[in-house]
Amino acid sequence: MKYTIKIPKPCNENWSKMTPTERGMFCSNCKKEVINYQYYSDNQLLKSLKERKKICGRFSLNQIDKEISPLETNRFHRIGLLLGFSSLFLSTAVYSQNEKSKTEIIENKSVDELKQKSSDEFIDFYGKIMEKPRNNNENAYPIPGVNIIQKGTKNFVQSNFDGDFKIKIPIEDFEDKVVLVFSYIGMDSKEVEVFKTKNNLKIEMILSDALMGEVIIVKTKKKNIFTRIGNLFK
Incomplete structure (x- = not known):
C-alpha cells in the first residue's frame, strides 16, 4: 500500500x-x-x-x-529475503574459508597504510550550520544532521546537535577546486568552495518553499x- x-x-x-x-x-x-x-x-x-x-x-x-x-515489508517478502541469503551463504561458504586469510592480510595492510598517513596531509575544516532567518523578527537556529560531502568524493560527515561539523580534506585535493555540498530535508542545498587559508566556516541554509x-x-x-x-x- x-x-x-x-x-x-x-x-x-x-x-x-x-x-x-x-x-x-x-x-x-x-x-x-x-x-x-x-x-x-x-x-x-x-x-x-x-x-x-x-x-x-x-x-x-x-x-x-x-x-x-x-x-515495513510483508511476511512473504521477508521469507524470500531469508531464503535468498541462506542460499547465498551456502554457495559461498567454502570459497569464503579459502579466501579468509588472504582477505585479512589485505585489510590489515590498508589499515597500516592509513596509520602511516601524517596529519600534515590533511586540513581540518570546522564550521557551524544555521537556518537563515527570513526577516529580522526570526531567530537563527542551528541545524543538526546536515549532510556535508566533499563534491566528487566519498568524503562525508554530518553536523551534530549544535549544528557544528568537522571534515578532513587531503591537501593534495587543493591542486584542483574543492567544494563542499550541504544538504538537508526541507532546505535548499548549498555548495561552498573552500580554501586552505580559511578553515572556519559559517554556513546559512534557507528553508525551501513550503x-x-x-x-x-x-x-x-x-x-x-x-x-x-x-x-x-x-
Whole structure:
C-alpha cells in the first residue's frame, strides 16, 4: 500500500508571525498547532500522520503529492529475503574459508597504510550550520544532521546537535577546486568552495518553499500482476 499527502485548501497565514511550539507554530487564527514536517523523513512523516486526525502541517513542496511507502515489508517478502541469503551463504561458504586469510592480510595492510598517513596531509575544516532567518523578527537556529560531502568524493560527515561539523580534506585535493555540498530535508542545498587559508566556516541554509494547511492522506492500492498484464493489451 502506498500513500500520498495532499493539502486541498492551502493556508495563507504568516508562518513567521505565529507563536513557536515544540513541534512547529501555534496559529492564533485557527487556534491550533501547525506541525513543521519539513525535516521529517518519509517514514517519520507517514507514521506521524497516521497516528493523528485533522492535522494542520507545514510541508516542503516536494513532500506534497509524493507517493510514500511504509518501510515495513510483508511476511512473504521477508521469507524470500531469508531464503535468498541462506542460499547465498551456502554457495559461498567454502570459497569464503579459502579466501579468509588472504582477505585479512589485505585489510590489515590498508589499515597500516592509513596509520602511516601524517596529519600534515590533511586540513581540518570546522564550521557551524544555521537556518537563515527570513526577516529580522526570526531567530537563527542551528541545524543538526546536515549532510556535508566533499563534491566528487566519498568524503562525508554530518553536523551534530549544535549544528557544528568537522571534515578532513587531503591537501593534495587543493591542486584542483574543492567544494563542499550541504544538504538537508526541507532546505535548499548549498555548495561552498573552500580554501586552505580559511578553515572556519559559517554556513546559512534557507528553508525551501513550503505549503501549509490541513492534511489528508490518500491511499493508493498497488495493482496486482494480472491487472498489470491486462493493461499491456489495452
